[in-house]
Amino acid sequence: MRDRVLQAAVAAVVALLPAIVPGYYLYVLTLGMIWAVAAVGLNVLTGFTGQISIGHAGFVGIGAYTSALLALKVGWPFWMTLPAAGFLTAATGWLLGVPALRLSGPYLAIATLGFGTAVSQVLLKWERLTGGYMGLKPPRPSLGSWTLAGDTALYYLTAGVLASMTLAATNLVRSPVGRAFVAVRDSEAAAQASGIDPARTKTLAFAVSAFYAGIAGALYAHMVGYVSPSDFNLLISIFLMSAIVIGGLASIPGSVAGAVVLTVGFQLLSGVRDLRTVVYGLALVLTVIFIPGGLWRATARWRAAGRQRIMVRPSVVEKDHAAS
């Protein structure tokens, strides 16, 4: 019941914000929602399936460049480049998932880190296609002759995409497919005995996760109106990882909350550049120590007064309880 009330309240706030928030902050919120799409995808892979990726900015970059190039060189409209970016990035994720199957823990982290670095190098060096460090200037999203240019229009478009992507992810993690993701994370042996192919499940999680990153990349390219290889560097990968840890591993709403809070927080601290990094690190450490389940779960008691039923909790929380 409270969940319904909360959903309605969030929807109302999101719908009304453009009326009260000045244009620049609306743009920052739009960026936050774009990163939220990528964070939701990363959480499906890392939070639910237990596969770490610290090269996720690479997927976002592939999506951004795919959409930008299809718009600039082929002349596709945004409503076609957006899904195309998603699917092409998903295919890349599937391919990366295949060698990644043999790796886990720190080895997987390093392999994905290498992938992320390789993507930005390719984008930089393949000048004939990508324009090198000069980057690309993709057009604003348009539908027929109607171009969405203003901050408000772009804000609503991003909110709509984020809402549907969040809904799809929520459905997915509660379905038998989502249970298979968590099963592989929690006990590979029991998962196998139940008929789950861990290899297939992990590559599927990589593909789904990359699909989200690709969509986020396409949104980024056309909202910002400019992409360059340095937009998708290691810091972005770490930013996304921090967003899901602060928001809550294995939590879809937590991913959104984490990404939006971090993006807005960064902007508020943009006057004090050096302090920003300190606050950022401090926020991570404090979250891990005091609310290991993340921001979203920290509010769980308030949200579900009578009916406390959390379907999936992250394994880190589990270990934490076992230790105490």
Place this chain on the structure above:
Amino acid sequence: MALDRVSLEVEEGRIVGLIGPNGAGKTTLLNAISRFCDPAGGHIRFGGTDLLGCRPHEIVGYGIARTFQGAEIFPSMSVEDNVLVGLHAQHRVNVWSAALRPPRGHGEEHWMRERATDVMEMLGLAALAAVPAGALNFMLRKRVDLARALVSHPRLLLLDEPAAGLTLEESGQLGQTLRRVRDRYECSLLLVEHDMALVMDVCEQIVVLDFGRVIASGPPEAVRSDPAVIEAYLGEVTRA
């Protein structure tokens, strides 16, 4: 070599016990049947199929389910979700239908929950359906593991030390439960077990392994009085 020329048959609907001293190769045999490890040669046939060509996740599709010695569960999931995972080979939900419709939206979830509830009621887990499995004690975790295996309605259920870590009273109850499982789901049971009271009580046929070889096989009374068995296994127990 853990196993050497072991030959073993499980007839339909029987409860067969596999016993032997530590290191005799019991769990290895169970792992070979469920394809978690590869024998150097030989055959493992089930119905008409040679299981050696299968990978571990394909076994349940042929009607073979298993539990694990240390109770392998999914700690972060509710008991009900643990059991539902056991039906993975039987639902037809793919990533598209899962993402585009809410969980209650497709017909699959309904029959799956019915099957899971049925098994949970039989094993006394129904009241714990919403509890995270990681919060349960060892005995209940073992039951969750069993429920997860049983929900697939296997024709052969492999149990790796179902009584390990249970009290005397609990393992007495387990005997009754296993018989009920067999009668209700009409499956064969092959259990690896150290608890002699349980094995003698519940098994209709017992196979004794020692140093990777079958040293005796037959009904409990015959195995109990077999000199080779007394020497290898029961002898140690009575001396102890």
